[in-house]
Amino acid sequence: MSRLPRIKHVRAFVVKNDGTGGGADYHDQGDGHWIDDHIATPMAKYPEYRQSRRSFGINVLGTLVVEIEAENGAVGFAVTTGGEPAAYIVEKHLARFLEGRDPSEVEKIWDQMYFSTQYYGRKGLVVNAISGVDLALWDLLGRLRQEPVFAMLGGPVRDELTFYATGARPDKAKELGFIGGKAPLHHGPAEGEEGLRKNLAELEAMRNACGDDFWLMFDCWMALDLNYAVRLAHEAHKLGLKWIEEALSPDDYWGYQALKKNAPKGMLVTTGEHEATRWGFRMLLEMECCDIIQPDVGWCGGVTELIKISAMADAKGVLMIPHGSSVYSYHFVVTRHNSPFAEFLMMAPGADEVVPMFHPQLIGEPVPVNGKLKVPDTPGFGVELNRDIALHRPYAR
């Protein structure tokens, strides 16, 4: 048995965003932000939902903040996407597997959280809630042991992280020192050949602005069908597209298998951030759906699950490059050989300057400088919760 103080309280908060953006539900931005400007989605077949992802509710959940307090007063916390429904799951269901327990029992706690909710969870919101609790638990462990999370994961395999940037301005990403720029795809199949031409014209303009060697990628956010994705990949290959991301529905493992087989030689296929747990990623890996998996550590099951997911990918020679999730992925990426670079999401409205991804929620949130970042050697994930933000505990016990 460990000598650590027991867990005393688990608390779940939401952040009352006023729609002007910020926080772990990073799609919850105000008007004019690049991240909500005519981005292709599965809903774009409905013209009324084509211009703005907020129009169909991409920001409906909001941020979930999980706090875990130990008997000695130490508090670990984490933020992720989940809002009030996730707070309900944490307080009404998951907390019972932590309160009174030894915080070092991350495996047993994760197993009980997952299998007790399996009948209504398995992916999406419930695994977001489990992830938020798991991340807060790792943060608490780091504070109790006075160790950064990366030290508890086996230690760094490199001195610093190298980033590509996601945003509408890959040309600015190049100026800011990133190794590549991943742009949102703006037009889906519903906009026909004209939309496809517009996508390729945008890529050609980016290629002309960035030169031949700068990585350029398309993030297709589940918007395409297989035929469109294959055609786009082959045309974009002529412009040096490095990878085509999340072209299909996360459930279409067969489609991804076909896309990977029919993609141009030399182009990478990735499957995005909406898969969860070791079982979901096992399916992607065993069906040979992709060259890179991209779990979001705040959505896939947390650190405890990402250890398993990453090891499976490593064994198959597949890169594991987590979806942008600030410090929560940085502490993992720096410890893994099959995570040679990381994603940084440009949250400035014009995608033209580096600002903290989860601003204003995390005090001390580090950002890349010239596309690189040395993960701070501070306990837990190395950040503090900004207690000036409007926190609300809807299901206080």
Ligand SMILES: C[C@H](O)[C@H](O)[C@@H](O)[C@@H](O)C(=O)O
């Ligand atoms: C830019 C994409 O549409 C998403 O908003 C982005 O969050 C995600 O897909 C990513 O890979 O960063």
Ligand SMILES: [Mg+2]
């Ligand atoms: Mg993506």
